[in-house]
Amino acid sequence: GEQVEQLPSILRVQERSSASINCTYENSASNYFPWYKQEPGENPKLIIDIRSNMERKQIQGLIVLLDKKAKRFSLHITDTQPADSAMYFCAATPSSFSKLVFGQGTSLSVVP
Amino acid sequence: NAGVIQTPRHKVTGKGQEATLWCEPISGHSAVFWYRQTIVQGLEFLTYFRNQAPIDDSGMPKERFSAQMPNQSHSTLKIQSTQPQDSAVYLCASSLRGQADYTFGSGTRLLVI
Numbered sequence: 001g002e003q004v005e006q007l008p009s010i011l012r013v014q015e016r017s018s019a020s021i022n023c024t025y026e027n028s029a030s031n032y033f034p035w036y037k038q039e040p041g042e043n044p045k046l047i048i049d050i051r052s053n054m055e056r057k058q059i060q061g062l063i064v065l066l067d068k069k070a071k072r073f074s075l076h077i078t079d080t081q082p083a084d085s086a087m088y089f090c091a092a093t094p095s096s097f098s099k100l101v102f103g104q105g106t107s108l109s110v111v112p
Numbered sequence: 113n114a115g116v117i118q119t120p121r122h123k124v125t126g127k128g129q130e131a132t133l134w135c136e137p138i139s140g141h142s143a144v145f146w147y148r149q150t151i152v153q154g155l156e157f158l159t160y161f162r163n164q165a166p167i168d169d170s171g172m173p174k175e176r177f178s179a180q181m182p183n184q185s186h187s188t189l190k191i192q193s194t195q196p197q198d199s200a201v202y203l204c205a206s207s208l209r210g211q212a213d214y215t216f217g218s219g220t221r222l223l224v225i
Contacts, residue, residue: 034214042218043203043216043217043218043219044155044203044216045216046214046215089154089155098168099145099157099160099168099171100145100157100214101157102154102155103154104154105154105155
């Protein structure tokens with residue numbers, strides 16, 4: 001199977017600073033690592049993902065890093081805004097058409 | 113594209129009653145996944161179907177939970193003899209390729225009293 005650990009569970013940052021969330025996984029066969037953002041009362045939405053053939057991916061202010069040796073991946077949000085406040089979930093899966101295993105989530109608050 | 117449609121949005125049942133939750137995947141998506149979300153447990157995998165066939169139900173509590181996908185346009189999750197600990201948001205997701213197209217529905221918030 002797979003287990004994903006996500007830290008921190010709560011993160012509070014000042015507006016315009018950076019926020020970092022870290023996840024570790026157990027199954028070395030895992031090859032796809034998406035990140036989801038969930039706002040209150042809404043469903044989780046995919047915001048960025050990375051596959052095992054990459055070490056870094058950036059979409060605007062979102063950066064994902066993957067360290068396969070350490071079985072660790074992370075999300076970095078640069079220049080945070082209050083609109084970035086939400087729950088963030090990392091996930092991992094070892095193959096196509098397989099279940100995603102989610103981390104416990106990080107509640108991010110961006111304060112003015 | 114209406115996205116993944118889940119009904120009802122909210123359901124309140126009495127302990128011991130049955131609850132049936134519905135999911136309509138995005139048209140053309142071949143994989144349907146069911147998850148349960150609670151504050152304590154987070155997002156827990158329950159079961160999934162590919163091309164209507166059950167593939168993995170390793171997350172399903174075996175005794176009272178069952179899921180079906182009778183046709184490509186809908187899946188149901190049935191909980192018999194509901195218990196207060198079944199209270200959660202039940203999320204359905206569908207996927208075209210199994211990964212990048214993983215789209216969640218808005219969920220059904222089940223409350224068992």
